[in-house]
Amino acid sequence: MTSIDIPTLDYLEATVGDLAPDSEFLAQIVAAPPAQRAPNAQCTLPLPSALNESTARVAGPGSLRRRRAPTRLLLGGEQVVASDRFWTSLFQRCGFNEAVFAYFSPTEVFARIAERDSKSRLRFAIERPRGSAPRLLAVTPRTSPLVTRDGALAMVRAYSGDRLRYAEGKLVSVHTPADGPGNFRIGPDAFENRFQLELPLDGFGEPRIYVTLLRLICTNGAVGEQRAFRNQVRLGQDPLHSLDRALSCYSNADGFSAMRQRFESAQRSWASLNEVRSLETVLNRINWGGVNVGEAHRGAFDRLVGDLPGIYGVTSLEGITPKRRRLLPSRARVYDLLNYASEIATHHAPPLAASRLSAWIGGTIVDEFDLEGSANNVSDFEALFTSPLPTVRRN
Numbered sequence: 001m002t003s004i005d006i007p008t009l010d011y012l013e014a015t016v017g018d019l020a021p022d023s024e025f026l027a028q029i030v031a032a033p034p035a036q037r038a039p040n041a042q043c044t045l046p047l048p049s050a051l052n053e054s055t056a057r058v059a060g061p062g063s064l065r066r067r068r069a070p071t072r073l074l075l076g077g078e079q080v081v082a083s084d085r086f087w088t089s090l091f092q093r094c095g096f097n098e099a100v101f102a103y104f105s106p107t108e109v110f111a112r113i114a115e116r117d118s119k120s121r122l123r124f125a126i127e128r129p130r131g132s133a134p135r136l137l138a139v140t141p142r143t144s145p146l147v148t149r150d151g152a153l154a155m156v157r158a159y160s161g162d163r164l165r166y167a168e169g170k171l172v173s174v175h176t177p178a179d180g181p182g183n184f185r186i187g188p189d190a191f192e193n194r195f196q197l198e199l200p201l202d203g204f205g206e207p208r209i210y211v212t213l214l215r216l217i218c219t220n221g222a223v224g225e226q227r228a229f230r231n232q233v234r235l236g237q238d239p240l241h242s243l244d245r246a247l248s249c250y251s252n253a254d255g256f257s258a259m260r261q262r263f264e265s266a267q268r269s270w271a272s273l274n275e276v277r278s279l280e281t282v283l284n285r286i287n288w289g290g291v292n293v294g295e296a297h298r299g300a301f302d303r304l305v306g307d308l309p310g311i312y313g314v315t316s317l318e319g320i321t322p323k324r325r326r327l328l329p330s331r332a333r334v335y336d337l338l339n340y341a342s343e344i345a346t347h348h349a350p351p352l353a354a355s356r357l358s359a360w361i362g363g364t365i366v367d368e369f370d371l372e373g374s375a376n377n378v379s380d381f382e383a384l385f386t387s388p389l390p391t392v393r394r395n
Contacts, residue, residue: 004164006171007129009149009201013121013142017114021106022072022079058125069098070106072232073125073136080136083127085168089138119389125169125202133309137169138204145235145245151294155240156197167351169202173210181214181253186260187335189269190216193256194224194356197247207233207243210358211255213263215339221341223358229255229366262365263335267371269274270329270338272370276305277325278316279337283344286353297344304340306331326370334369 073082091097095111101109123144125137140146147155152171156164161173174196181192194212211220211229233246283301308330309316317325338361345357 004153004166004171006166007127008150008202009137009169010126010128011125011146011203012076014124015114015119015121016110016117018076019075019110019114021070021110022074069101075116075126075136078134079241080134081127082136083168083203085138085204085288086136089140093139101363123203125204126206127169127202137202138200144203145206145237145239145390147199147201147207147235147239149201151240152201153222155243156199157248161197163346165354166350167355169200169204171199171201172351172355173197173199174214175247175250177251177256178249178255183257186263191260192216195250195252197241207246209233209246209250209252210362211252211259213256213259215342220258222338222361223345229259229362231255259365265337266334266365266369268375269334269369270371270374270375271305271332272326273308273312273317273320273328273330273335274322274325274370275330275334275364276308276330278364279341279360280317282341282356286344286349286355297348298306301340304332304336304339329371329374333375334364337376338364 006157069082069087071082073080087098094117121142123140123142123146125140127135127137156171156173159175161175163172163174165172174194177193177195181194183190183192185191192214194214196210196212198208199208200207209231210223214221231250231252233242235242280301283297288297292342309319312320312328314320320328340360341357345354345361349357
């Protein structure tokens with residue numbers, strides 16, 4: 001059982017009228033330089049006639065100050081950091097998006113929301129990390145189902161949850177299906193069935209379960225974060241009871257079978273330059289927390305796929321058209337890319353990056369591979385790609 005330290009989560013009932021931009025943030029946006037915007041841009045949010053904030057108005061024809069959603073807010077007088085998850089939940093509730101802040105100041109936006117939604121008592125989830133400012137997570141109706149931090153940890157541990165991680169209001173754990181691990185082989189590698197539970201602790205959205213294959217030789221978990229390998233858990237009026245039933249009964253034989261078949265096909269398919277480039281794009285977005293760490297992972301990736309610009313005589317893969325990239329092979333098989341992505345997600349990447357890598361794995365195995373069935377035989381594969389000086393064996 002993996003130990004985990006989850007910050008304290010508080011749940012505050014309030015109205016949107018109790019929410020306001022922090023004064024320091026307002027001072028920053030007033031001083032921001034003007035930026036050009038399309039002169040025909042429209043905004044569906046009416047302007048409150050009672051408010052007059054000339055410093056944040058249109059500076060000229062087709063010109064608006066560059067503004068984004070506030071990063072610091074006041075909730076009931078307490079300063080909090082607004083997370084992306086908070087804005088996503090608020091935008092979904094109110095039916096607009098971040099573009100509204102390019103046209104109206106935060107004070108105007110919140111005033112109009114409060115005017116139209118003044119009586120609704122909402123639940124604001126506040127994360128309180130040690131040594132850091134409180135973070136505002138999702139805002140949800142106060143009657144919506146909620147699994148609290150302590151209830152979630154107790155439930156996950158009762159079902160032997162492993163590889164626990166927490167980020168942005170969501171607890172993630174890995175479990176064994178109700179009908180057992182189902183040991184099996186795909187080519188030279190041994191696998192077991194697992195499933196991953198993604199459980200929101202701020203009340204925004206319902207828990208999700210994803211089909212996962214555990215590669216035993218290196219304990220990499222390949223997660224299929226796509227609709228074909230995903231199940232939603234309806235919480236209802238008794239969230240813990242619903243979660244208990246889901247964890248005790250989940251098997252999804254069809255999902256595990258489909259994922260195994262795609263991995264078998266991946267062993268017999270060379271990875272196209274397009275598939276290599278798509279994974280590379282995800283890897284380039286990861287904040288490794290150190291230059292040497294990022295260079296080591298990138299070096300392992302380059303050794304895996306080969307010197308593709310050198311092989312094809314271009315300075316970068318961008319010099320090859322997307323259509324042609326789908327037809328040209330790399331030195332790696334799709335299976336190699338899947339194992340590399342799952343290794344980084346399981347052992348090295350921070351939680352948000354791990355989720356993006358799992359989404360890449362799911363999206364890749366759902367679609368037909370660019371060079372499906374192009375490799376005639378199955379070779380031995382490396383256990384770990386990011387160990388010192390890894391080598392990739394090929395037939």
